[in-house]
Amino acid sequence: MDLSLELGNCGFRIFQLHPHEADSLHKHEGHYQMSIPLTGNVSLQCNQTIRRLSADHRLVVAPDDEHRHIAHDEPVRIMLVGLREAFLQQVWAERFGHHPPQLALPNWHEGENDRFRQLGEHAILRSMQSQPEAFVLEELEWQLAQLFLQTHTGSHDACWHRPFPVVDHPALQRAVQFIHDSYAMPLGLDQIAQAASLNKFYLIQLFRDHFGCTPGRFVMQVRLDRAAQLLRQTAREITDIAFEAGFGSVSSFQRGFKARFRVSPGEYRRQC
Known part of the structure; x- marks a missing residue:
């Protein structure tokens, strides 16, 4: 069963693929997305590259990147974390007082995924129990954007870590x-x-x-x-x-x- 939480500037989804199942190649216009493996062996295709990911790897796709998820011999569960490109620019502008240059990130990342998993699972669980206050949801969006920019290296890195x-x-x-x-x-x-x-x-x-x-x-x-x-x-x-x-x-x-x-x-x- 899929679990999801969609907010104005971000979203979380946990979904499952059956053995040898794959979704279609697609893009997320105006959004960045992280794909984080939760269980099972999964390969991810981004544009022309296909890689098998372990639990401490993730794929980050920009709005123009085509991508899909591919299961192998067993079911897999994957967490998707989405962020609006315009919101990331807003967070940057709040910190530095000006809009950022074009954000460029590598697609393939290795490193700790627990903070993203915990944030997503906690948010989805709270939304299932009751409707969180708007204040709580707004802070969740800001925490996620800050964690996203802090965790990933890219064109923003030198400025962000000042x-x-x-x-x-x-x-x-x-x-x-x-x-x-x-x-x-x-x-x-x-x-x-x-x-x-x-x-x-x-x-x-x-x-x-x-x-x-x-x-x-x-x-x-x-x-x-x-x-x-x-x-x-x-x-x-x-x-x-x-x-x-x-x-x-x-x-x-x-x-x-x-x-x-x-x-x-x-x-x-x-x-x-």
């Missing part, structure tokens, strides 16, 4: 204060970045450097802390607390609360 410029701490303080003032409302990266006077690329990097998490995860923690406070100090209904703390649904609140505090909101209240 040290980050120093960002003043007051920008981080402005972002944190805005989140504490606005956590009960729907938030997005654009709003937080504007409040901090930073672009989205450096906003994400700054939160990772100082807090070890993304801005979206930080917002989640602030909301959960507020919900826990209301559970301890009031007798209000859990549904009311979930919405006052900024959650879009009771189910997302309960899931996030249990992941953070290891108990349900009701059990947490009884233990206080």
Whole structure:
């Protein structure tokens, strides 16, 4: 059974080929795509070249590359990770302040695939459980684009791996204060970045450097802390607390609360 998650700027798909089966030669106009083997022996054709890939190899195709996947004597599972070319250019522009030169990458790469696998599998699993918030999906796209550009060598490599410029701490303080003032409302990266006077690329990097998490995860923690406070100090209904703390649904609140505090909101209240 195929599993997939399609977002505005990226997508993940896990699919299976039967023994001796292959898909047709095709292109992805306007998109880059990675093919990452998960199980079984698979060969990949890119333009006129065919190679057999192991678990620590991947194929990266540009929008104009023809490619297909070929199974051998056993079923194979493959993860496809797609990124819009225009979005990669946007991420580059956020970091450097100008549009990049034409991105050129080798097709065949050897190296650790676990970070891409984990990101894709986690994203698909979360989407199957419930509809993630728009903020979470937007951060996922940015994490994937940054990982893609950081991991692969190519025409962008020399610029991309330059040290980050120093960002003043007051920008981080402005972002944190805005989140504490606005956590009960729907938030997005654009709003937080504007409040901090930073672009989205450096906003994400700054939160990772100082807090070890993304801005979206930080917002989640602030909301959960507020919900826990209301559970301890009031007798209000859990549904009311979930919405006052900024959650879009009771189910997302309960899931996030249990992941953070290891108990349900009701059990947490009884233990206080």
